[in-house]
Amino acid sequence: MAVTYSPQQETPPQTAPVRRNLLRVHPLVFCAVALVVVMIGAMAVGRFWVPPNEIIRLLASRAIDVMPFVQQSPIRQTWTGAEATVIMDVRLPRVLLAFVVGGALSLGGACLQALFRNPLVSPDIIGVTAGASFGGVLVLMFGLSAAWLVGGAFGFGLLALAIVLALGRLGGGAPMLMIVLGGIVVAAFFNACVSFLTYIADPYSELPSIVHWLLGSLASASYDKVLIALIPVTIGAVAILGMRWRLNVLSLGDDDAAALGVNPRRARLLLLSAVALMTAGTVAVAGAVSWVGLVVPHLARLWVGTDHRVLLPTSLLLGGTYLVVIDTLARSLGSSEIPLGILTAMIGAPVFVLLLANSRKKAWLNGN
Numbered sequence: 001m002a003v004t005y006s007p008q009q010e011t012p013p014q015t016a017p018v019r020r021n022l023l024r025v026h027p028l029v030f031c032a033v034a035l036v037v038v039m040i041g042a043m044a045v046g047r048f049w050v051p052p053n054e055i056i057r058l059l060a061s062r063a064i065d066v067m068p069f070v071q072q073s074p075i076r077q078t079w080t081g082a083e084a085t086v087i088m089d090v091r092l093p094r095v096l097l098a099f100v101v102g103g104a105l106s107l108g109g110a111c112l113q114a115l116f117r118n119p120l121v122s123p124d125i126i127g128v129t130a131g132a133s134f135g136g137v138l139v140l141m142f143g144l145s146a147a148w149l150v151g152g153a154f155g156f157g158l159l160a161l162a163i164v165l166a167l168g169r170l171g172g173g174a175p176m177l178m179i180v181l182g183g184i185v186v187a188a189f190f191n192a193c194v195s196f197l198t199y200i201a202d203p204y205s206e207l208p209s210i211v212h213w214l215l216g217s218l219a220s221a222s223y224d225k226v227l228i229a230l231i232p233v234t235i236g237a238v239a240i241l242g243m244r245w246r247l248n249v250l251s252l253g254d255d256d257a258a259a260l261g262v263n264p265r266r267a268r269l270l271l272l273s274a275v276a277l278m279t280a281g282t283v284a285v286a287g288a289v290s291w292v293g294l295v296v297p298h299l300a301r302l303w304v305g306t307d308h309r310v311l312l313p314t315s316l317l318l319g320g321t322y323l324v325v326i327d328t329l330a331r332s333l334g335s336s337e338i339p340l341g342i343l344t345a346m347i348g349a350p351v352f353v354l355l356l357a358n359s360r361k362k363a364w365l366n367g368n
Contacts, residue, residue, distance in 0.1 A: 027304045031317035035099070038321050042098075042328040043091040050087060054079040058087055094221035097229060098327040099320035101218070101286045102296075104233040104278040106319020109293025110300065110312055111240050111275055114247040115268055116176060119301075122294040123279045126179070126272065127186030131160025132283035133214060134190040137197045140210050146220075149213075150228055150284040157280025160186050161273065179272070215339030216289040218327050225285045232281030236274035240312060243271060247308040289323070289340050291348030296322055298355045 044052045061075040108123040115121075123129060135156030139149045167182030194214070201207045246267050249257045254264040282289070300315040323340075326347065330338045 027310065027314050028317065031314055031321065035317055035321045035324075038324050039095050039099070042095050042324050043087055045328055045332055046086075046091065048082070048086050050079075050083045054083060055087055058084055059092075062088070093223050093226055094218050094327065095324055096226045097218055097221040097285065098324045100226060100229045100233050101282045101289060102292055102323025102326075103316040103320035104229075104237065104282050105289060105293040106296040106300075106322070107237055107240060107312060107316040108275040108278050109319075110297035110308075110315040111247065111271055112293075113297055114251060114308055115271055116180065117251060119298065120294070122291075123275060124187065124290065124293070126183040126276060126279075127160040127164050127190065128157045128276045128279040129283055129288055130187040130190035130194070132157030132280045133288050134193045134197075136213060136283065136287070137194050137210050140213060141197055141201060141206060143206075150225075153284035154232070154280045156190075157283060158276065160190060161276035161280075165269070165272070176268070212339060213287045214341070216287040216341040216344070217330075217337070217339050218286055219331075219337055221285075229281045229285045232277045236276075236278035236281075237316065239274040240271060241316075243267065244308045244312045247271075247312075251306075286340070289344055291344045291352070292319055292323060295348045295352050295355070298352070302355070302358075 040052050040055055043055050044050050057075055058079050061077070064075065105123060109121070112121045112123060112125065113119055116125075132153040135152035135154070136149055138156075139152040142148075144152075163186050164179060164182040167185065168176075168179040170178055198207060198210055198214075201210055246257075246262050249260050249262045250264060250267060252260075257264045257267075296319040297311075297315045300311055300318050304310045304314050323344075326340060326343050330340055330343050
């Protein structure tokens with residue numbers, strides 16, 4: 001008896017996987033292209049307008065100049081010396097630093113929301129931001145150099161993490177709950193210390209710089225600060241992205257994760273340390289920038305779903321793009337620069353309310 005093939009009975013084996021792969025690649029490609037466009041637009045905008053085509057030619061020429069075995073760039077110079085100075089010395093390091101800070105905060109927020117299985121979690125909850133803020137304010141009080149500012153913020157941020165993890169060991173069978181409670185306690189303590197330092201600070205010489213730094217700013221961006229932030233952020237991001245499939249396993253619960261060969265306690269410790277490392281690095285160079293690690297992962301989750309193999313890199317690119325836009329607005333809207341923390345809160349809070357109002361889609365619950 002002849003057997004006939006019916007398309008309804010069987011799907012060709014390669015169709016569905018290829019289609020899923022295309023859907024996974026597309027958001028990352030879109031985010032990468034959007035990031036490049038936003039970066040060029042951010043470098044063009046300002047009190048001194050630079051045409052985008054001149055920016056592209058300038059950057060391409062400088063990139064070719066550093067290539068080995070290339071004696072002279074084939075791109076003819078059509079930009080002025082002032083345009084080259086503004087782009088290469090002022091706007092390019094600022095745009096790069098905004099991307100590093102925004103991407104790190106967003107990636108850390110997405111990682112923590114997955115670890116705690118709670119969409120209201122952000123990097124602030126583990127106390128690292130408060131600890132790093134205290135370290136930075138302490139350095140500003142003593143009037144030390146920028147290198148000390150970075151070192152103080154970074155050191156006290158890691159100290160806050162160490163205290164939180166030590167408190168987490170007291171939890172017995174509920175380590176994640178104790179980490180959350182420990183983070184709240186540590187953040188409250190360091191925030192109280194920051195409040196005390198701002199209270200006793202000289203209102204004319206010390207207080208303005210402390211308040212401006214606490215609100216977050218990229219006004220002093222430089223290539224040195226980009227490198228300082230890039231080292232801890234790269235280490236933390238590589239660790240988190242390398243373990244992104246483990247986040248999918250951890251979302252199933254500790255018992256299922258252990259059955260699949262994942263040590264839940266060790267994985268959480270590594271991921272928390274990576275998030276703390278990135279957060280301390282961003283606070284050290286940009287101050288406390290809020291709401292990015294809370295709002296952007298929500299937007300990414302609504303777009304690409306809850307598969308962390310796609311969600312994490314999408315959050316990284318979206319967060320970097322988002323903060324580049326916010327920083328461009330901060331330096332362009334008024335005669336004086338607006339601190340980043342003000343704009344991120346003013347924009348992030350209403351957006352987050354809209355996301356909560358749209359929770360009927362159950363984007364979070366469907367994935368867990």
